[in-house]
Amino acid sequence: MSARDPETTDETLMLAYKAGDAAAFEYLYGRWKGRLFRYLLHQCGDRARAEEMHQDVWMKVIGARAGYEVAAKFSTWLFRIAHNRLIDHWRASGRQAAELASHGDDPDDDGPPLVEQVPAPPDEAPDRRLERKAVAERLASAIDALPAAQREAFLMAEEGEMSLEEIASATGTGRETVKSRLRYALAKLRQGLGDLAPPSARTTRGGRGE
Amino acid sequence: MNSNRPRDEVLSRLYRDLAREEPPAALDRRRVVGARGVGDGAARRRRSWILRWGAPAGLAATVVLAVTVTLLVERERHDLLPGREPAATPVPVPASGSSMSPASPGEPPATQETGGRRESAARAPEPAAAPPAAVPAGRPAAATGGRREVGPGMTDGEASARRAAGDSTAANAPPAGDRLPQLGESAGGREAKAVDRAAPQPFPAAAPQAATPASPASSAPMAAPAEARKELRGAERAAPMPAPAPAQRGLADRMARDPASWLDEIRRLMREGREAEARDQLAAFRRAHPDHPVPDDLRALP
Numbered sequence: 001m002s003a004r005d006p007e008t009t010d011e012t013l014m015l016a017y018k019a020g021d022a023a024a025f026e027y028l029y030g031r032w033k034g035r036l037f038r039y040l041l042h043q044c045g046d047r048a049r050a051e052e053m054h055q056d057v058w059m060k061v062i063g064a065r066a067g068y069e070v071a072a073k074f075s076t077w078l079f080r081i082a083h084n085r086l087i088d089h090w091r092a093s094g095r096q097a098a099e100l101a102s103h104g105d106d107p108d109d110d111g112p113p114l115v116e117q118v119p120a121p122p123d124e125a126p127d128r129r130l131e132r133k134a135v136a137e138r139l140a141s142a143i144d145a146l147p148a149a150q151r152e153a154f155l156m157a158e159e160g161e162m163s164l165e166e167i168a169s170a171t172g173t174g175r176e177t178v179k180s181r182l183r184y185a186l187a188k189l190r191q192g193l194g195d196l197a198p199p200s201a202r203t204t205r206g207g208r209g210e
Numbered sequence: 211m212n213s214n215r216p217r218d219e220v221l222s223r224l225y226r227d228l229a230r231e232e233p234p235a236a237l238d239r240r241r242v243v244g245a246r247g248v249g250d251g252a253a254r255r256r257r258s259w260i261l262r263w264g265a266p267a268g269l270a271a272t273v274v275l276a277v278t279v280t281l282l283v284e285r286e287r288h289d290l291l292p293g294r295e296p297a298a299t300p301v302p303v304p305a306s307g308s309s310m311s312p313a314s315p316g317e318p319p320a321t322q323e324t325g326g327r328r329e330s331a332a333r334a335p336e337p338a339a340a341p342p343a344a345v346p347a348g349r350p351a352a353a354t355g356g357r358r359e360v361g362p363g364m365t366d367g368e369a370s371a372r373r374a375a376g377d378s379t380a381a382n383a384p385p386a387g388d389r390l391p392q393l394g395e396s397a398g399g400r401e402a403k404a405v406d407r408a409a410p411q412p413f414p415a416a417a418p419q420a421a422t423p424a425s426p427a428s429s430a431p432m433a434a435p436a437e438a439r440k441e442l443r444g445a446e447r448a449a450p451m452p453a454p455a456p457a458q459r460g461l462a463d464r465m466a467r468d469p470a471s472w473l474d475e476i477r478r479l480m481r482e483g484r485e486a487e488a489r490d491q492l493a494a495f496r497r498a499h500p501d502h503p504v505p506d507d508l509r510a511l512p
Contacts, residue, residue, distance in 0.1 A: 058245075
């Protein structure tokens, strides 16, 4: 199985890179660079900062390659590094790192209602031909309006395609906490972006664990 | 795997459709180059180890090789000197005086022998067992190891006699270009010198050995002009060559001499009708090898 094979797992690619295969890293980087960047961008809200942290995270991956062992999924490991980097960033910027750790579990702690956080769309009536950019901006705004912990859970679930356990492992919290955060995040997004999709198309699945 | 987590398909699809932010391409290039640099750095570290230890290891190997070769050459040099006597000390050579005879003027025969030993490659055979200390500086000591050459002007008989006698001195003879003209290239001159060498010497033990080499070349020695003989003596006295102590060389000569070849040489002398020389040689042989049986054909010699 070559490093270019789409079937090659992330862990195999990382092990190949550990063995000195730089092409394996390029392939791995191509797989995850966008997802990680979006996670960081939404979490810090600053493109320049996101780029800086994106670079830092990958540098960490490169530096840790010699001691890499397949103890978890690569995505879990990668987002854990990113999560820690974000905490460092917030500490440095004076924000409370505890914002990530505690906020979002209780709806009462979320601050102002989501409706107030999401900027109002320029056109109240949904338009099928709404420019993608405007929709994207609304979506981005809605995501950015989420509490940090809920946003992180949502982004890890969407970008990292991670399970509750993996998100819990990456963020250092419990599975049920992650589940709760994710449920609140989805509810708020639905509330703020409900006009973008017909109700019939909405299929909310709670999963077996719910 | 993700079925146990809450999800909203519409939101997920919407998010994936719209979430297009990517890191800048410049960042990608830097990252990839950085990753390659780490790999290259590891390779550099491996190369640097080779560079760090390559030169010292090569130097050490060169030193070991040089020492080994030197020791081997030294050992081989010792092996090539069959009559070498470790205790032999070089005879001091007078540094002044136009007549550079190493021995005192009062012992002309030995002096002439030692001086004339180098004068011509065509000279009668002489054992090669001279002590190495007596080899002049600048002359390879290994050259005394028995290389035989037929010198210029040497007849086949002389050369064969030299080979039969195990002589290696011919190879030791320096280029005699400066003195050969003086001595003349004629066989007469060479043989006159041989006659001189056959004269009695102050070291009785060495005398037979000194006389032995002269015998093959002395088929017509008496016909040599007296003037040539004098000239030869003068040249030999003027020879600035160091000489080994005669006694030491005689002992070495005897040790180096093969009894069988010696007896062959005596037989050859008898065949050539040189009975006097054959007798002398046989007497010398008996002295040198008292335990060696004398063949019947030679016992007939008076």
